[in-house]
Amino acid sequence: MAYLWVKWIHILSSTLLFGTGLGIAFFFWIAHRRGDPKVIAETARxxxxxxxxxxxxxxxVQFGTGVWLALHLGIPWSLFWLKTALILFFVVGACWLPVLWLQARARRLAAQAAAANAxxxxxxxxxxxWWFWLGWPAFLSVIAIFWLMVVKPTAAM
Structure with a gap:
């Protein structure tokens, strides 16, 4: 029974991760395209x-439940799909962490421009x-992770 709960939480967290990431990127990009510092600052906030x-x-949660599931099921870490998914997970993190800083920087710069009416x-x-270009490898990696989680290929294709 614990397995099914953890699996459900794993799927739910992956869905939340993907949906929130896509939603954040969409709304922030739309605000950016408007070019209004006040709108950008508020959206970035x-x-x-x-x-x-x-x-x-x-x-x-995604990482923790994934590790728990792999250990619970006795899946070897060397298995192609799991190893690849973990590598891609860290690629996503390597892109996302700078994006957090860039979003905060964009918010600060837009707020300063709005306050100065500049x-x-x-x-x-x-x-x-930088925010835009770091988003693409993260987005594509998340899509690939979803594919790996569903298909679970046994060898490089």
């Missing part, structure tokens, strides 16, 4: 809160370029 409330706990500085645009 919400994005940072959402990452703290939803994404970060989901990452921890246009967004060039440093804001550079910040968003």
């Amino acid at each position: 919400t994005v940072v809160i959402a990452d703290a409330c939803f994404t970060a706990p989901a990452v921890l 246009p967004l500085p060039a440093s804001y645009r550079r910040t968003m370029v």
Whole structure:
């Protein structure tokens, strides 16, 4: 019975992780495209809160339940799909951690521009370029992890 609960929590946390990440990226990108520092600052404030409330706990739960399931089922860590999923999980983390900093930086730069009634500085645009490009490997890695979790291929394809 514990197995089914942990598996359900694992699936739920992966869904929350993917959905929240995609939603955050969408709303932040739309705010960025509007170019209004006040809108960007307010959206970025919400994005940072959402990452703290939803994404970060989901990452921890995802990792913890995944390890528990692998140990409970006696799945060897060397198994192709599990090893690849873990590598991709760390790729996601390596992209997401800088993105957290970039989101906070974009929020600060937009808030400063809004308070001064000034246009967004060039440093804001550079910040968003990095945010955008770090998002793609993270997004594609999450998609690949979902595929690996469902298909569980036994060898490199």
